[in-house]
Each structure stands twice: as C-alpha cells, then as structure tokens.
Amino acid sequence: MDLVRALPLLPCLVAFAKVVETGSFTAAARLLDATPSAISRQVARLERELGVRLLQRTTRQLRLSEAGREVLGHCRQLLTAAGAALDSGLQHREEPRGQVRLAVPKAVGYRLISPLLPDFFQRYPEVDLQLRLDDRPLDPIADDQDLLVRITEQPPAGFVARPLREMDFVLCASPAYLGRRGTPQQPQALAEHDCLYLGETPGDQRWQLRRGDRVESVTVRGRLACNHSGVRLEATLADLGIACLPAFAAEAGLADGRLRRVLSDWQYLGPYQGTAWLLYPPDRQLPAAVRALVDFLLERLGPTPGSG
Secondary structure: OOOHHHHHHHHHHHHHHHHHHHHHHHHHHHOOOHHHHHHHHHHHHHHHHHHOOOOOEEEOOOOHHHHHHHHHHHHHHHHHHHHHHHHHHHHHHOOOOEEEEEEEEEHHHHHHHHHHHHHHHHHOOEEEEEEEEEOOOOOOOOOOOOEEEEEOOOOOOOOOOEEEEEEEEEEEEEEHHHHHOOOOOOHHHHOOOEEOOOOHHHHHHHEEEEEOOOOEEEEOOOOEOOOOOHHHHHHOOOOEEEEEEEEHHHHHHHOOOOOEEEOOOOOOOOOOOOOEEEEEEEOOOOOOOHHHHHHHHHHHHHHOOOOO
C-alpha cells in the first residue's frame, strides 16, 4: 500500500491496537476520547482496506486472527516509533526539571554515584534526585522508581539495558597486615589468615578463585563479617585482615599504597559481580529530567569507545 492510501488509516491502526490492548471497544474509546461506535467503524474500515478479518468478535471476548496478530506487531512498532519521535523533539525544547528516582546497590550508590552528584546538580539546577540504596532486585513499576542499576551478567528481559561498567572483586590487605602475617601465595593459604567477608549467607565464606583452567575453593574465617563494602574497606585499612572488595571500592587505596593486592594473578569468582546495567522500561516516555540523568551516568560511568 502506498503512503497516500496509508496515511488516512493511521488513526484506524491506533484504534485497532488500543482495542486489543484494552480488551474492548468501550475501553479503547475511553482511552482515545471517542465513542465505541466510532472505534468500531475505524477497525471495520481498516479490515475493509486490508481485505482481512483482524478480530474475531463474540459476545464475551475479542480474539485476534492470524492476520490480526501480524498487523498488531507492526502497530506497536509504529506507536513506539511515534512516541520516540515526539520524545526526541520534546527533549530539545524542554528544560530538564523535576525529581528523578534512582535505585542502586548500596556500594555502587555510595562509591560511584554519590561522588558524581555535585557535578550533576551543577549541570542541571532544576533536577532533584531521590537516591535509594538497596541491594535487592527492584522493579521500576512496583517499587515506583524511574531508573534502576542492577549488577548481573545478563540484564533482565523487558527493559532497556544500558551498560555502565564492569564490576569485579579483588582480594587486598594493608601492608602492615601482610608484614605481620605474610602474603599468601596460593588460595588455600587464605584459610590460615583473618579474612573479611560478606557474611549474608553461609556460601559467602567459601571463596572461589580461578587462574586459567584451574579453580580453587577455600573456606575463609575471620573476626569480622559485614555486608557493607565500606565497612570491610575501613577494616582492611585498619590492618584487620584480607578482604574481598569491589574493585572500585579498593582502587584509591591500591593507588596510594594503603592497600596491596593479594593473589593478583587469580580471579575471584562469586555473586554480586558482572556488569552494572542502567535499566528502565522500554515503553516509558522518559521525561527530560530522567533522560538527563541517563545521559549523565552513561557519560561518566559508561564504557569508553573501543572498550568492547
């Protein structure tokens, strides 16, 4: 069908998609501020122009035909593209303002997001931020959040997922501790040291490390178990033992010599690592304030060009 014939049918395509989405002509009419009879005429016109039956009507329900399912898929793509086009135009016109709700894991919020806030607020003086630190896997709709950061190897289906940065763990200790107790040369030697571990589940005491094809598992012990990386970091700096820490939490101490890597040629294997993904629903029209925060976080934390 050429464009001249297709353009007058665009409202019919919208009416058809909303009838399927809401389950009735009456509900679609309320949504589109029309009458049920007008919506029915639009769907009938669309079927007439296409020469196929899109909906099987019964007294109790509407059922899509095979042709209807195919047309519906194109309708949804059309509506998504139209929404994106409008959003793109509005973003150039609308000054970012209002509140954005962002939920992130505790360590990421404290170590990565919080230091960026002064720059963000200076760049966007009309945007407020409600930052929620929570290690649970939240849902943006059920938990009333605009954006989420989740650490996982594979982002969940049903979201727009933008990668921020890789999250890995390192073993480290203070020079004073290692001078007093010695530096372990093999993973099994960790069992003879004071180790600072997460302590949320029994498995957190079981550290697995890999070098090449070889994987070693060792049960660690120590006087402090804590589920906050900041506390474990401070305890490590206070010479209390060998800690397993997010690399971003340890990098400043490693850079200035207050910490040293332990078993640096081994890779720690375990939960709570992968990629930090910025997530939001694909069908949500992002307000300018939300889009501003998305772009800012990608600029400051996202992968650099050529990083893979």
